Amino acid sequence: MRRFKQNFLFLSGVAVSIFLTITYSHVQKTQTSSFVRITRNISTVKHTVAQNRNATLDLSQKVRVLCWVMTQPQNLQSRTQHVHATWGKRCDTILYMTSKDTDFPTIGLNVSEGRNQLHWKTIRAFQYIHKHHLDDADWFLKADDDTFVVLENLRHSLSKHSSEDPLYFGRRFKPFVAQGYMSGGAGYVLSKEALRRFVKGFADGLCTHNTELEDVGMGQCMEKMKVEMGDSRDMFGRQVFHPYPPGNYLVRQLRRPRPWYLIYDHYIPVEGPGCCSDFAISFHYINAVEMHTLEYYTYHLRPYGYKYRFNPDDLK
Numbered sequence: 001m002r003r004f005k006q007n008f009l010f011l012s013g014v015a016v017s018i019f020l021t022i023t024y025s026h027v028q029k030t031q032t033s034s035f036v037r038i039t040r041n042i043s044t045v046k047h048t049v050a051q052n053r054n055a056t057l058d059l060s061q062k063v064r065v066l067c068w069v070m071t072q073p074q075n076l077q078s079r080t081q082h083v084h085a086t087w088g089k090r091c092d093t094i095l096y097m098t099s100k101d102t103d104f105p106t107i108g109l110n111v112s113e114g115r116n117q118l119h120w121k122t123i124r125a126f127q128y129i130h131k132h133h134l135d136d137a138d139w140f141l142k143a144d145d146d147t148f149v150v151l152e153n154l155r156h157s158l159s160k161h162s163s164e165d166p167l168y169f170g171r172r173f174k175p176f177v178a179q180g181y182m183s184g185g186a187g188y189v190l191s192k193e194a195l196r197r198f199v200k201g202f203a204d205g206l207c208t209h210n211t212e213l214e215d216v217g218m219g220q221c222m223e224k225m226k227v228e229m230g231d232s233r234d235m236f237g238r239q240v241f242h243p244y245p246p247g248n249y250l251v252r253q254l255r256r257p258r259p260w261y262l263i264y265d266h267y268i269p270v271e272g273p274g275c276c277s278d279f280a281i282s283f284h285y286i287n288a289v290e291m292h293t294l295e296y297y298t299y300h301l302r303p304y305g306y307k308y309r310f311n312p313d314d315l316k
Contacts, residue, residue, distance in 0.1 A: 063155040065189070066137035067091035068125055071098050071106065071145040072113045079145040080104065082288045086295040090151035093136050097125040118184070118214035123202060126190075130199040138163035140195050143187040148286045148294045153279040154189065157232050157240060163191040166227040171241035172266035173215075179229055180266050181219020185284035186241040188218070190227075197225035233267065234277040242276065242283045245290065249275040 067088065071080045080096055081104075088094045099121075100108040109124040111117050122142065129140060139158050143149055161167055169189045170182025182188035190198065198221055201207030207221035222229070232240050242249060243261050252272040262269040269275075286294065 059152065059155040059159060063139065063158050064092045064137040065139045065141055065151060065155060065158075066093040066095070066129065066133055067141045067143060067149070067151075068095040068097050068129060069143055069145050070118070070121060070125070071096050073098055073100065073102060073106075075145050076102065076104050076106070078288060080106075082291040083143075083145055083147075086291050087149045087151060091141070093133060095125075095129070095133070096145075097121060097128075116212040119209055119212060119217040122214050122218060123209060126195060126198055127202070130195055134192070134195070138192055139189050140192070141187060141189045142184075143282070144185055144284065146286050147185065147187050147282055147284045148291055149187060149282045150280060150298060153240065154281045156279065157281065158189070161191070161230065164193050165191060166193045166197055166225070167191040167230045168194050168222050168227050169230040169232040169241075171239065171243055172229060172231075173219075173264040174266045175264060176213075176216045177219040177223055179219070179223050181215050181222070182229070183241065183243040183261075183264075183284075184215030184218070186243040187282045187284070188215070188241070194222065194225075194227045197227055198222070201225045232281070234279055236277070237267070238270070238274065238277040239267075240277045240279060240281040242280065243285075245283050245285055246276070 069080065069083055069088065084094075084096075096104060096106040097109055098106045099111055099113045099117075100106070102108075107125075107128065109121055109128065111120045111124055125142070126140070141149070141154065157169070168182060168191070171186035171188075172180050173183055174180045198207070198218075201221050201224060206224050209217065211217045211220070234240060248259075248261075249271060250273060258269070262271075283294070
């Protein structure tokens, strides 16, 4: 009887030992597998981030963009500082143009403030850039202090064009100028050659300050100087420059008289989800909170496990 108990205890110990060994081995394999999977996922994320960073860096070297922001002294705290903290930092060069120099810093253009001075401010700003920064960039973007811009999408759009051609991109409107003009609020961009021609137009007297409407005046000068209006829409015909916030376009609307900014559109306007390109470049009338919200949505928010479905470069 005593020998039976001894044998039983011995066999029980062996069984427990085997069980613990198998359990430990399983746990170790599981942990190793999890570690490998996590390491692999981290490596994939790092690789994707590195690819994105390299693609962005490559474009920023090939497509140099100078941004100038039209602002005024009373907007520096409420608007301009939020541009500086968000999309402004992605420009190759950024200049804040206003009526006088400040510690912000801004560049004083020796003009008065007010809506009726916007065209003068634009003329002076491009003349200043031509004199001091012509060789610092290939493309020259004008934006308001309440416009949000996605520089990566702008560079991608411009990468298909030569800055030595007389080109001008933005949201194309159709009244007032025969070939149309680009919305000032949505922002517009001039090639280096377009900038040269704009400045020459005023130097030679071919372009004049004959309107208080900044974007219309720009369109009139571009037409006189034979600067071509480029089509910046994406490959599906969706708009990329927007003179209003996203909510004005993304929501389907019941039948109603079209608002003015859709009546002015050169191309047939679309409302609802098909309105806007996945590679949108700009939205206007964006307040300080919305500026940081768009920054978060554009550069930080990601659905877990979602892989972006479309890369236009794959179709080349």
